[in-house]
Amino acid sequence: MYLVLIAWIYVAFMMAIAEATSPVGSLLGAAFTFLLYGLLPMSVVGYIMGTPARRRAIKAKEAAEREQALAANGIQNAGGDDASVAPNAHGEASGHTIAPERKQP
Template sequence: MYLIVIGWMYVVLMMSVAEAMNTTGSVLGAIVTFFLYGLVPVAIIVYVMRTPQRRRERRAQEAAQDAARAAASAQPDAGRETAGAAEAGGVAPVRKEP
């Protein structure tokens, strides 16, 4: 995919140079040509074509975070509480007798 992007950007660069060097062309026209024929369409195409890869990376990151949370909750609390008390949201508050 990136080879096609590099090739297309080369073609657009040459179109822009030809626009700038032409006797009836202008540098502004060359810049507009480069952006409208090159950067904008290529950015859109690369973004769309990378969507599945970004989705896989996000799912892998979420799975790693879930695994880390599961490993952290499986270990007992470092204090005097049991693992069950830590998972249940802690120990009930202690009230003073009147």
Template sequence: MYLIVIGWMYVVLMMSVAEATNTTGTVLGGIVTFFLYGILPVGIVVYVMRAPQRRRAIKAREAAEDAARATATAPDARAASTQPDAGGEAPGAAEPGGVAPVRKEP
């Protein structure tokens, strides 16, 4: 992709030089040609073509943050699992059936 961009910028540079050195051309015309035919379209094309790469970088960064978050909370979870009542909560046990199941009358 960058080879095409470099080639196009070379062509645009030569167009700008030809515009600036022509007898009916101006330096301002060469500068405008360079920006409107070179910098602006190439910037847009490079931005669009790099979208998948940016998306992969964002996903990789989010995965690294998730992994760091998981390792940061993992020691607390292991310590709590070795001492089940250390959290100050009542131990989980089977509750008596407080609500009867709904069924039709006989």
């Protein structure tokens, strides 16, 4: 990933140097050449190419927080999967114990 970014920045830098040393070029044109052909596009490409790594980091952080919360509550996940291991930890019936009544119109 970084090889492509470094190579493109190098090419844009060489273009900027050519612009600055050209008889009809200027330093301002060289700066804009480097910014618009080099830094701006490569920042977008770097952000897009880094998306999978950011996604993996977020999932790892969430998994670590989940494990920490389970350890703090005294619940251990023996199966290793993301399913709940203690669905009825409080000993209460699941759902409502009294059926709701329909209102008459």
